[in-house]
Amino acid sequence: MAKATVTVVSPPSRPVPPAAPSGGQYFAERPTASSRPGRVELTLPDVHLRLDTDAGVFSPGRVDPGTKLLLAELPPATEWPAGDVADVGCGYGAIAVTLARRLADGSSGTADGRDRTVWAVDVNERARDLCRRNAAASGVGELVRVVGPEDLPPGLSVGLIASNPPIRVGKSVLHDLCRSWMERLGPDGEAWWVVQKHLGSDSLQAWMNAQGWPTERVRSRQAYRILRSTHPG
Numbered sequence: 001m002a003k004a005t006v007t008v009v010s011p012p013s014r015p016v017p018p019a020a021p022s023g024g025q026y027f028a029e030r031p032t033a034s035s036r037p038g039r040v041e042l043t044l045p046d047v048h049l050r051l052d053t054d055a056g057v058f059s060p061g062r063v064d065p066g067t068k069l070l071l072a073e074l075p076p077a078t079e080w081p082a083g084d085v086a087d088v089g090c091g092y093g094a095i096a097v098t099l100a101r102r103l104a105d106g107s108s109g110t111a112d113g114r115d116r117t118v119w120a121v122d123v124n125e126r127a128r129d130l131c132r133r134n135a136a137a138s139g140v141g142e143l144v145r146v147v148g149p150e151d152l153p154p155g156l157s158v159g160l161i162a163s164n165p166p167i168r169v170g171k172s173v174l175h176d177l178c179r180s181w182m183e184r185l186g187p188d189g190e191a192w193w194v195v196q197k198h199l200g201s202d203s204l205q206a207w208m209n210a211q212g213w214p215t216e217r218v219r220s221r222q223a224y225r226i227l228r229s230t231h232p233g
């Protein structure tokens with residue numbers, strides 16, 4: 001039998017950088033998991049979606065309960081701050097497609113709904129492909145721009161951010177991500193985040209407030225906290 005060789009290496013002093021995480025993670029740029037196409041349904045009082053999913057993306061077997069709670073808690077589209085909308089870490093698009101449907105829905109009263117863009121941003125290429133396909137299949141392909149972070153236009157400003165952020169990338173990467181998006185938020189904009197309590201919702205809220213972005217807990221249900229951040233008044 002061949003002898004196994006064991007090489008001991010010292011752990012890096014910093015966490016592994018996020019740019020090229022292992023392909024087994026849902027936030028890998030190119031997931032290595034073999035494709036296993038699936039489909040989930042999202043039923044909200046105002047929107048019903050069928051969304052294609054796959055292995056190697058976040059929550060492929062069901063719409064994440066936190067995502068669903070965030071979508072249920074957001075104010076109606078008529079009350080959203082003016083400007084474009086962003087889903088930071090869009091996955092297969094549950095948030096981005098719902099927001100686009102709300103904008104497109106004539107009954108929302110947003111006269112300019114179809115003039116706004118929903119930016120659906122993710123590092124995961126497979127997730128981006130699914131999100132693009134799901135937006136098109138839901139009739140809002142023209143409203144949703146699905147891009148990697150590196151393809152965002154310089155100087156982009158948005159009025160509303162709705163995000164189930166990638167907590168598992170680690171605190172310092174998460175903070176960089178939140179900072180970069182708070183810098184894109186217009187002066188009257190609002191950023192809505194859903195974070196699980198045991199994954200650090202309180203610490204994210206405290207960090208946001210310490211950065212000077214007033215952040216309140218809007219809703220607390222079961223394991224999830226909905227946070228809303230703004231710019232100082």
Ligand SMILES: C[S@@+](CC[C@H](N)C(=O)[O-])C[C@H]1O[C@@H](n2cnc3c(N)ncnc32)[C@H](O)[C@@H]1O
Pocket residue numbers: 026027028058059064067087088089090091092093094095121122123124127149163164165166167169177
């Ligand atoms: C918790 S999942 C949420 C997915 C989807 N919005 C949902 O609710 O089902 C977070 C997503 O953020 C993505 N992500 C990780 N790092 C990112 C980054 N720097 N910029 C944008 N998205 C990122 C991951 O690939 C993952 O799809």
